[in-house]
Amino acid sequence: MMQSHARTGKIFAFTIRKEWLKLLLWLAGCAFYVILGAVAFVEVYGDPLERQAMAQAMQNPAMEALFGRAIGIDNYTIGAMYSHTMTIMGFVLFAIMSILLVVRNTRSEEEDGILELIQALPTGRLASTTSAILLLVLTNTLLALISTGLLIGLGDSSMTTEGAVLTGVLYGLVGLIFGGVTLITAQLSSNARGAMMLSFGVLGLSYILRIIGDSGEFDALSWISPLGLLYGAEPFVENNWFPVWIGLIISLVLIVTALALKHRRDIGAGLLNDRPGKRHASSFLKTPVGFVLKLVRTPLIVWAVAMVLLGVSYGSVIGDIEDVLAGNEIIEQIIAGDESVSMTDQFIAMIMGVLAMAASIPTVQIILRIRGEEKKNRMDKLIAGAKSRTAVLSTFILISLAVAIIFQLLQSLAFGGSAVAMGYDISLLDMVSAGLAYLPAMFVMIGLTVMLVGWLPKASSFIWLYLGFAFILLYFGGLFDIPEAVSWLSAFYHIPEVPVEDWNVWTAILLTLIGAVLTMLGAAGFKKRDID
């Protein structure tokens, strides 16, 4: 077995050399997330009464669907508040970091043929995979140490050292678990994209299981989900270390299984079979729209299914909210700020925002695919044909627009449909209009992405930072005091929160115009610039 790991050290050293910058940026992003949470809570919620009111407001299925089961409610300290509201989103963020890290260093290199060169050298059959595992462990250990340090440094007295250590360990552990899942999916699928989609599938499923478990009667579901399981540690409240041990065992089993699978299989092979493809291009595939659709089809289908599930899950908890909140004036004053607005409508508006941002991901991905094709040197083949650059770009943009509209329809129907089915008194039409109200902001996203692809192609992926920023504003905006000037930068901030607010035709027109202008400017840049 030692032979299988020969030269792992050398490959690991090299892996660090090529990865350090990416990981540094990721870790900085994660640290920023922790700082944001710790500082904001200490600053904003110094008053215990205010915290207690918040605790009351958090005890309803809708909030639990968003943030996780309400914990430490009897004594809602800053620490409890942090654990309750920051944990699930943090888990998802850290899991994504590890999934991408593992795919990049395992299946991607194998798919590109780099692994073949390495393995033809006197290196062990498992050396590359082992080095990816070491990198995963190192990154998540750093994440754990940084998070612990930050929480001890920035927290108030309620954020105990034990809680801070536990939080850090949980953060690292969630990365290990989902990195471990990805090590397995990298053995199952014969290509990087497939491995990534399988892993994100597991993450999505964990999230949805947790929603259903946390907000309904099936508590067990939360414990099956890795996210729910680790959430159960409740740092600063219960400091329950049991989930940590389970999580460690799961990670270990995943890693050992992945190594065993890798050791046995041929290079380039996946354990799931590839289906044979079609012999001829269909006549639809030969049209530009058909071609681009084919490129992005599978991820789109996966996204559509995921978003419908998410919409249904959120919608199914709506009916319960009103009962829980009935007659609690304090909460309504603090949360809604206006007695005439119902808590449920607030929740609907917020979920609509979350869903719109989720739908922005595939929308933006389609535009970024242009850059992806370019990096793989395939753009030349598209442009060298009879199609002009602008025609190629327009096809991607058109499909992106269509996806934005269709996905918004789809998920507001799913969300609204399940809310209506649960007996909440709202018309489906109102729900759909609330969903469509977000379209102008998504147009701005498309425009910004085209701008980046057209003028700053190397920085295209910065669009994710912007989307992340908008998401944090929306998700945590109700909890933190975010200056108006900062909020103003997010396109989504300007969208009136239907049904709480009225739809505003001028905002819609203005945002759509901004989106259109950005798109045209970006297209002009794309037309002029060199193709890499």
Added chain:
Amino acid sequence: MEKLIEVNAVEKSFGKTKALEKVSFSVDKGEIVGFIGPNGAGKSTTIRILLGLIKADGGSATIFGKDVWKESVSIHKRVAYVPGDVNLWPNMTGGEVIDLFLSMRGVEVDKERKEELIRRFEFDPTKKCRAYSKGNRQKVALIAAFAADADVYIFDEPTSGLDPLQERVFQECAKEVLAKGASVLLSSHILSEVERLCDRVAIIRKGVIVESGTLDDLRHLTRTQITLKTEEDISSIREQSFAHNVSINRDQVVFQLDSDKFDAFLSYVQPFKVLKLESAPPKLEDLFMRHYETAEGVD
């Protein structure tokens, strides 16, 4: 002769497709063997088995007498490999990658040798890999392979993407390592290259070795092209059993002669008063084509 590479009745299937069927051949010490066959015949599959990248379903494959799957690490210390499609890390320079590959061998990098190869292949090692063309990426692997002091070199279409001048450099380098006593397995589509370099060839088709031996041996199986000019009319040559594809153009006759019927041909041609006789040895290409054309009906 000591056999450095030995492949014996190796079989491999991918799902239901049989990729290799009882493939056997060997490479002696100090010898270069050409491995030829059309796309999808199983050349790369065989090579990947030899490198321990994929596992054979049956038969045995050894290098230096060691099992290629079980002892891949110790074998690879003395083996250098260049694939036909080299992909590299986009954000590393070519020079860094060459050094990395060499350092993985665990021996001191022979700097002089490396620099000399970089010069000979006219390679710029300071650029990032994403900026290299296919030919230049190929050079990275070639330089790293030749700079390593290996006993067995395995090349899978190593010159794809190289210009004719660089192809020549590759051939010189290959001859040099042979002169040092190393063995080479060269899979290639460029038959002239195989012809120029190789002592022996093995032809693979649909996972089966259909022919193997020295080029001379194989030539005997084929035909020589004869161009002939005689004073007397020689159109009766059409009826001779040794002559194929006869074409008569004014006084010049061109035809294919069964290589083992040279004697019969010479006694036949004598009375016609020969003015000119040119014989072109069969090209590997003819051999190759003949094999494929005739074998086509066998399936």
